[in-house]
Structure formats: C-alpha cells, structure tokens
Amino acid sequence: MATKAASPNVADVTAGHKTSSRTIALMIIGLALILVAPFLIYPVFVMKVLCFALFAAAFNLLLGYVGLLSFGHAAFFGGAAYITAHAIKQWGYPPEMAILLGTGFAAIMGVVFGYVAIKRQGIYFAMITMALAQMFYFFCLQAPFTGGEDGIQGVPRGKLFGFIDLSNSLNMYYFVAAVFIIGFLFIWRVVHSPFGSILKAIRENEQRAISLGYRVSRYKLGAFVISAALAGLAGSVKAIVFQLASLTDVGFQMSGEVVLMTLLGGIGTLMGPVVGAVLVVSLENYLATSSLPVPVVIGSIFVICVLLFRRGIVGEFNAWMDRKRG
Amino acid sequence: MVTVFGISLPALMGQLLIGLINGSFYAMLSLGLAVIFGMLRVINFAHGAQYMLGAFFAWFLLRYAGIGFWPALVLAPLGVALVGVVIEKVLLSRIYNLDHLYGLLLTFGLALVIEGLFRHWYGTSGQPYSIPSTFQGAFNLGFMILPKYRAFVIVASVVVCLATWLLIEKTKFGAYLRAATENPTLVQAFGVNVPRLLTLTYAIGAGLAGLAGVLAAPVYQVSPLMGQNIVIIVFAVVVIGGMGSIMGAVVTGYVLGLVEGLTKVFYPEASSTVIFVIMVLVLLVRPAGLFGKE
Amino acid sequence: MTEPLLQVKGLQAWYGESHVLHGVDLQVHRGETVTLLGRNGAGKTTTLKSIMGVLRKRQGEIRLNGKDLMGLPLHHIAYAGLGFVPEERGIFSGLSVHENLMLPPKVADGGFTLDEIYHLFPNLAERRNSQGTKLSGGEQQMLAIARILRTGANILLLDEPTEGLAPVIVQRIGDVIRALKAKGMTILLVEQNFRFARKVADRFYVMEDGHMIDTFSADELEGRMDSLNETLGL
Numbered sequence: 013m014a015t016k017a018a019s020p021n022v023a024d025v026t027a028g029h030k031t032s033s034r035t036i037a038l039m040i041i042g043l044a045l046i047l048v049a050p051f052l053i054y055p056v057f058v059m060k061v062l063c064f065a066l067f068a069a070a071f072n073l074l075l076g077y078v079g080l081l082s083f084g085h086a087a088f089f090g091g092a093a094y095i096t097a098h099a100i101k102q103w104g105y106p107p108e109m110a111i112l113l114g115t116g117f118a119a120i121m122g123v124v125f126g127y128v129a130i131k132r133q134g135i136y137f138a139m140i141t142m143a144l145a146q147m148f149y150f151f152c153l154q155a156p157f158t159g160g161e162d163g164i165q166g167v168p169r170g171k172l173f174g175f176i177d178l179s180n181s182l183n184m185y186y187f188v189a190a191v192f193i194i195g196f197l198f199i200w201r202v203v204h205s206p207f208g209s210i211l212k213a214i215r216e217n218e219q220r221a222i223s224l225g226y227r228v229s230r231y232k233l234g235a236f237v238i239s240a241a242l243a244g245l246a247g248s249v250k251a252i253v254f255q256l257a258s259l260t261d262v263g264f265q266m267s268g269e270v271v272l273m274t275l276l277g278g279i280g281t282l283m284g285p286v287v288g289a290v291l292v293v294s295l296e297n298y299l300a301t302s303s304l305p306v307p308v309v310i311g312s313i314f315v316i317c318v319l320l321f322r323r324g325i326v327g328e329f330n331a332w333m334d335r336k337r338g
Numbered sequence: 339m340v341t342v343f344g345i346s347l348p349a350l351m352g353q354l355l356i357g358l359i360n361g362s363f364y365a366m367l368s369l370g371l372a373v374i375f376g377m378l379r380v381i382n383f384a385h386g387a388q389y390m391l392g393a394f395f396a397w398f399l400l401r402y403a404g405i406g407f408w409p410a411l412v413l414a415p416l417g418v419a420l421v422g423v424v425i426e427k428v429l430l431s432r433i434y435n436l437d438h439l440y441g442l443l444l445t446f447g448l449a450l451v452i453e454g455l456f457r458h459w460y461g462t463s464g465q466p467y468s469i470p471s472t473f474q475g476a477f478n479l480g481f482m483i484l485p486k487y488r489a490f491v492i493v494a495s496v497v498v499c500l501a502t503w504l505l506i507e508k509t510k511f512g513a514y515l516r517a518a519t520e521n522p523t524l525v526q527a528f529g530v531n532v533p534r535l536l537t538l539t540y541a542i543g544a545g546l547a548g549l550a551g552v553l554a555a556p557v558y559q560v561s562p563l564m565g566q567n568i569v570i571i572v573f574a575v576v577v578i579g580g581m582g583s584i585m586g587a588v589v590t591g592y593v594l595g596l597v598e599g600l601t602k603v604f605y606p607e608a609s610s611t612v613i614f615v616i617m618v619l620v621l622l623v624r625p626a627g628l629f630g631k632e
Numbered sequence: 633m634t635e636p637l638l639q640v641k642g643l644q645a646w647y648g649e650s651h652v653l654h655g656v657d658l659q660v661h662r663g664e665t666v667t668l669l670g671r672n673g674a675g676k677t678t679t680l681k682s683i684m685g686v687l688r689k690r691q692g693e694i695r696l697n698g699k700d701l702m703g704l705p706l707h708h709i710a711y712a713g714l715g716f717v718p719e720e721r722g723i724f725s726g727l728s729v730h731e732n733l734m735l736p737p738k739v740a741d742g743g744f745t746l747d748e749i750y751h752l753f754p755n756l757a758e759r760r761n762s763q764g765t766k767l768s769g770g771e772q773q774m775l776a777i778a779r780i781l782r783t784g785a786n787i788l789l790l791d792e793p794t795e796g797l798a799p800v801i802v803q804r805i806g807d808v809i810r811a812l813k814a815k816g817m818t819i820l821l822v823e824q825n826f827r828f829a830r831k832v833a834d835r836f837y838v839m840e841d842g843h844m845i846d847t848f849s850a851d852e853l854e855g856r857m858d859s860l861n862e863t864l865g866l
C-alpha cells in the first residue's frame with residue numbers, strides 16, 4: 013500500500029528535528045514549571061495533565077517516529093489502570109508493585125496486539141488497532157473483576173516504597189512528576205538511539221530498510237511494545253491519582269483524545285504531545301462547566317487541525333523559528 | 339419440540355434471523371465503505387454518522403412533514419447524499435494529496451461533530467419509528483415466526499447490494515469508477531471529469547449509509563448512538579472481507595451477521611466480540627482479507 | 633507557413649523541487665508527425681506530460697489552435713483535442729478490452745468509428761471481452777492508441793510506442809502510424825528507437841538535459857547523422 017513518494021507520511025510533516033538547543037531550553041523551562049506547578053495550580057489538575065502528557069508522548073512515539081497510527085491506545089492505558097487498581101484494592105499490593113504490574117500487563121498486551129496489527133500498514137493498521145481495542149472494551153464491560161459500568165472505585169493511594177504516604181497531595185504530585193520525567197526522558201533516549209534511527213529509516217523507506225537486512229517487523233513490534241508499556245505506565249499512575257479505573261479509560265473516546273492531543277500539539281515532535289495534553293485537558297475542564305457539547309468541539313478541532321494546522325502547535329513553532337533563521 | 343443442540347428450533351431460527359438482519363446492515367454499510375475507500379482511498383469514519391442521519395431524516399419527514407416510509411426511502415438517502423456532496427467538496431477534496439491517515443482523522447472529527455450535535459439535541463435514548471403498515475404482522479412458517487418487515491429488510495438489502503454491484507460492474511459510470519480507481523490522472527487526461535466523479539462516489543457511499551439508516555429505523559429505533567455502535571463492527575467486517583473487494587465486503591457482512599447470531603445462541607457472552615476474534619484470526623492467516631486483492 | 637496546430641514556447645517544468653525543463657520551444661503543424669529525440673532523461677516524456685497537463689508544475693506558453701492550455705484543468709485539455717498515449721500504456725485491469733476502448737469520451741466529431749477501429753486492429757475485435765491486461769504488450773499498445781482514435785482528438789501525443797515490443801509488432805505500429813498520417817492526423821512522438829522514428833517522422837527535435845538543442849526536417853536528416861550519433865550515443 014505504501015507509496016511513500018506519492019503520499020507524504022503523516023510524520024514527515026514535523027520530524028527530522030535533531031534535539032537542538034531550542035528543545036533543551038524548552039525542556040528546562042518545562043522542568044521548572046513542573047516543579048513549581050502544584051503551588052500555583054490545583055495539583056490534581058496538573059497530575060491529570062502529566063498522566064495524559066505521558067500517554068500522548070507514548071502514542072506519538074508510534075505515530076510520529078514510526079508512522080503507525082494506533083487508534084486503540086486506550087486499551088493499554090485503561091487495561092493497566094484496571095490491573096493496578098485491582099492489585100492495590102483486592103490484592104493489597106504497594107503502589108510501586110501495582111504500577112509495575114500494570115505496565116507489564118500493558119507491555120504484554122502490546123506484544124499480542126502489535127503482533128496482529130503490524131501485519132498491515134497505514135489505515136489498515138489503524139482500523140485493526142481500533143477493532144482490537146473495541147474487543148478489549150467489550151471484554152472489560154463483561155468481565156467480573158472490572159466492576160462493569162461502575163469500574164474499580166475507591167482505590168487507596170497507599171504508601172510508596174512502604175513509607176511515602178501518597179494520600180498527601182504533594183507527595184503524590186512529585187511522584188507523578190518523577191514518573192512523567194523519567195518516561196519522557198526514556199522516550200527522548202529511544203528516539204535518539206540507534207534503535208530510533210532505524211525506526212526513522214523504516215518510516216522513510218521501508219523497502220530500503222528491508223533490503224539493507226533489517227527485520228523491520230521486529231523493530232516495529234519493539235516500538236509498539238514500548239509505546240504500549242509507557243501508555244500503560246501513564247494509566248497505572250492515573251488509576252492511583254484518581255483512585256479509579258473505569259470503562260472510560262478503555263473506551264474509544266479515550267483513544268481519540270490522545271490522537272487529538274498529539275495532532276494538536278505536533279506529531280513527531282517531542283514537546284508536541286505535552287503541549288497538546290495541556291491544551292486538551294484544560295479545554296475539557298473548561299467545557300465541563302459550559303453548555304457546549306464536548307464531542308462537537310473536539311471534532312471541530314480535529315477537522316480544523318487536519319485541514320489547516322497539520323504541523324500542530326510545536327510543529328508550527330519549529331517551522332516559524334526555522335524561517336527566522338533563514 | 340424440535341431441538342438443535344438443546345436449543346428449540348424456533349429460538350434458534352429467531353436468533354439466526356436477528357443475525358441475518360444485522361448481517362444485512364453490515365453488508366450495506368461495508369458496501370458503502372468499500373465503494374468510498376476504493377475510489378477515494380479514504381476510510382469514511384463518518385459512515386456511521388451518515389447511517390444515523392438517514393434514520394433521523396426519515397424520522398423528521400414523518401414527524402414534521404407527515405411523509406411516510408416509502409417516500410422517505412428515497413428522500414432521506416438523497417438528503418444524506420447531499421450532505422456527502424458538501425463534505426467532499428468543502429473538506430475531503432482538500433486532503434487527497436496527503437497521507438491517507440488524514441482522511442481517517444478528518445472523517446473521525448466529522449463523525450464526532452455530527453453525532454455530538456444530535457446527542458446534544460436528542461439525548462441518548464431512541465425515538466420510535468413505526469413499521470410501515472404494509473409490513474406489519476408476521477408469517478408463521480411453522481418452524482419459526484418471520485416478521486414481515488424483517489423479511490423485507492433482508493430482501494431490500496440484497497436488492498441494494500446487487501443494484502450497486504450492477505452499477506459498478508455493468509455500466510459506463512461504473513467503468514469510469516473502476517478505471518479511476520486504478521489511475522485517476524490518466525482517466526482525467528481522457529477527458530473524464532474525475533473530481534466530479536470523486537464527489538459522486540462519496541455521495542453514493544453516504545447515500546447507501548443513509549438508505550441503511552432508513553431501513554434500520556423501524557428495527558433499531560432512531561438514536562444518535564446508532565452509528566457509533568455499528569461503525570467499528572463494520573470496520574472489522576471490511577478488514578475481514580478485504581478492502582479491495584466490494585462483493586467480498588457484502589458477503590462477509592451477511593456471513594458475519596449469521597455467525598454473530600449463532601454465537602448468541604450457543605455462547606452469548608462472546609457475541610459482542612466474536613467478529614473481532616475472527617478478524618484477528620483472519621489477519622494471522624490471510625492478512626489481505628478473505629477476498630482481498632492486495 | 634500556416635499557423636502551427638500546437639505551439640509551445642518557453643516551457644519550464646518541475647518534478648517536485650527538481651527543475652527538469654528549461655525553456656523548451658516546439659511547434660507541430662497540422663498533419664505533421666514530429667518526433668522528440670534524446671537520450672534517457674533528456675526530458676522528452678516530461679515535455680509530453682507537461683503539454684498534456686499530466687505534469688502540473690509548469691510555466692510557459694502552450695497553445696493548441698491558438699488557445700492557451702496552461703491554466704486549464706486536465707479534462708479540459710483533453711476536450712481541446714489532445715490525445716495522450718502514455719509510456720506505460722495505462723490499460724485498466726478492472727475493465728474489459730471493449731470497456732477500455734470505449735472509456736475516453738468523444739471530444740470532437742471525426743473520430744474513428746468502432747467498425748473502423750476493429751478493422752484497423754482486428755486482434756482487439758477478437759479479444760473484446762477479455763480483461764484489458766490479459767493482452768500482450770503489443771496488443772495493449774494497439775488498444776492504447778485505438779481508444780484515443782475513437783475520441784476525435786486531432787493531435788496524438790505518443791510516448792515511446794515501440795518500447796519493449798518485438799520487431800514484428802513495431803512494424804505493425806509503424807503501419808498504423810502511417811495509416812493515421814494518411815488520414816491527416818497530427819502526431820507528436822517521443823521515441824528512443826531511432827530507426828523506427830526516421831521511418832515515420834516529418835520533422836525532428838533533439839533534446840538534452842531539459843533543453844531543446846536542435847531541430848531539422850526529414851530531408852535534412854542525412855546531414856545530421858554524425859552529430860546525432862554523438863548526441864544520442866547511437
């Protein structure tokens with residue numbers, strides 16, 4: 013299906029930027045903001061943003077750097093949330109164990125889903141991931157341990173490593189921030205590693221990569237699993253922050269939201285998903301109290317982004333800075 | 339009482355009938371999706387919303403204009419086709435030269451907008467639409483009861499699919515479509531107005547969805563959620579059948595509807611996921627789909 | 633000297649960012665058969681595609697019967713009377729031979745009738761219900777030419793019609809082109825096969841690196857053979 017010369021790849025829009033001093037400056041600013049945020053803004057809100065930022069960054073690893081649009085990423089996010097919630101509430105696991113369990117579960121799901129989905133490319137891949145996630149949704153709807161429509165509620169925050177009390181908002185916040193920063197840096201490292209370069213080569217010209225001897229499916233699957241695991245990490249942490257795992261987390265709306273965050277923020281940029289997450293979470297917060305129907309606004313933004321704003325905010329910013337340089 | 343594997347025959351046939359009805363809608367909807375994908379290379383996520391629009395237009399016609407089922411069967415799909423024309427000309431045509439994923443994202447956004455609006459206006463519960471008087475009642479076949487309207491839906495869907503197939507395979511217009519699917523630039527170099535052909539194709543696909551919606555109104559009731567519920571299943575049907583084959587999409591639709599019905603009888607918990615499981619299996623064995631050409 | 637049927641001035645064209653034609657001039661008079669010669673990559677096919685409008689990124693003047701084609705959408709250029717037979721032939725696999733033949737709409741009166749076409753190309757009549765791509769290479773070439781003849785196009789753009797074909801088929805195509813000339817058809821031909829080209833052409837253009845470097849009539853050919861041998865590497 014891929015005729016790369018004829019139909020430009022979604023990720024070609026913005027990718028190809030080596031980490032410039034500009035990006036490093038942005039990251040340092042971001043770090044500073046993260047550190048002071050709980051004193052300026054309602055901590056639960058910022059924690060929500062950080063969880064979704066990690067989720068979106070994980071999604072973007074697959075879309076922006078490998079060129080694969082997964083329309084079912086909520087399965088990893090929500091699946092891990094369920095496992096973590098269940099592990100804490102029913103089995104009494106400490107938070108760090110529960111998170112590891114949730115992330116591991118997401119990684120395994122990533123192997124299974126990825127193995128099937130990677131057999132096709134492009135839109136087929138998107139449709140397959142969508143259908144697989146929907147299958148998982150129906151499973152979660154019916155499975156007894158998920159609590160069905162109610163979900164798993166009242167998950168205790170617990171004591172991290174046995175002594176850090178996470179019911180203290182500030183403790184919880186800095187833990188979430190640490191997880192986010194580690195996850196983000198991990199993605200950064202992957203993108204700039206030899207593995208990441210091969211992924212980029214595959215995205216640009218798969219045939220050539222194959223002829224050079226690379227087992228392309230293995231690399232794609234590897235990227236898929238990493239992406240799934242990180243999405244699961246985000247979901248696991250989210251379950252502890254909100255003390256809840258529910259059907260919304262594995263639902264189709266959730267998968268769509270993370271796509272929007274990445275598109276709006278900038279596909280194939282490191283900061284894009286983060287910016288997108290901030291915007292979308294803030295927007296939804298605002299819309300919750302207004303009378304405007306949320307899907308209509310989200311859908312309209314999708315349409316506008318696809319038509320006029322494909323590079324996303326960070327992408328447009330990068331392009332503008334490049335033009336200024338001459 | 340006759341039983342098959344412990345299930346009474348009328349109960350079994352009743353479920354198979356439901357399966358066949360669902361299959362009729364799967365077939366019609368995958369047909370529309372396949373037609374649009376074949377020509378425009380766009381996965382029309384808005385297909386479910388267009389199906390919902392068809393049902394709602396029929397309901398509007400009845401409620402506000404007193405126009406009944408039979409005229410609605412023509413007018414509502416035309417209305418949805420017109421919406422399709424607008425969508426293609428104003429939005430879709432701008433992104434043909436981009437990666438095909440953008441088509442999916444654009445139509446996804448459109449689906450959210452359309453379904454969101456209707457959910458805002460009409461809530462999530464369904465509006466009733468009564469079965470047209472011609473088809474009220476049922477045939478008693480001895481081994482099962484066959485409601486007349488259900489029988490009509492099945493026959494109508496077969497007629498629609500056949501008519502579409504004839505249009506594509508046997509007419510001049512269909513020849514233009516088939517040629518433009520292979521090489522749109524060359525077809526345009528011959529003097530065929532390919533941009534208009536693309537608009538028409540999208541409109542036809544949308545119209546087919548709308549027609550399915552009208553037929554669905556008396557069966558499933560008219561609800562803003564009806565598109566969402568069915569569209570992902572239809573995607574799975576199309577992946578199983580193979581995107582390149584129109585007849586494949588149709589046949590797969592009917593067969594999977596029946597399979598779903600059978601599963602409901604013997605293993606009800608799996609009935610909502612069986613189609614996806616089959617999709618996974620097909621992908622492992624024959625990634626191009628059962629009738630796929632690629 | 634009558635006004636040329638096709639007049640091209642200062643034609644420039646780009647494939648993406650790559651500037652491939654640098655100001656090409658050419659003329660074709662009614663009833664003439666003009667051949668574009670040049671090595672691989674000289675820009676012959678690009679010139680043809682630019683004239684037809686299949687390649688959109690172009691600048692300059694392209695006039696057919698005095699009418700400027702530059703700003704027209706592709707299907708209107710076909711209506712103006714240009715018929716295009718691409719190098720790949722472009723026979724559609726989803727259509728039968730007959731459907732392929734009937735596909736291009738009529739753009740003017742004076743096109744060949746179906747009978748005349750089947751008379752000129754009897755194999756097509758025999759295989760009319762076969763799938764288009766089941767024909768041999770030579771038969772597909774005939775079909776590609778035949779379907780344009782039906783439309784009434786008054787000027788034929790032929791891109792490498794003999795490429796990859798057996799000598800006996802090449803001969804047949806030569807016969808077809810001569811029959812078309814006798815009917816007064818105007819032809820702009822791109823050909824690598826020099827021996828074939830010299831049998832059918834009235835006039836020649838020579839291209840190199842996206843430039844037009846020489847033009848001469850069939851009479852002047854003998855005198856040019858030495859420089860041609862060098863330029864084309866014959």
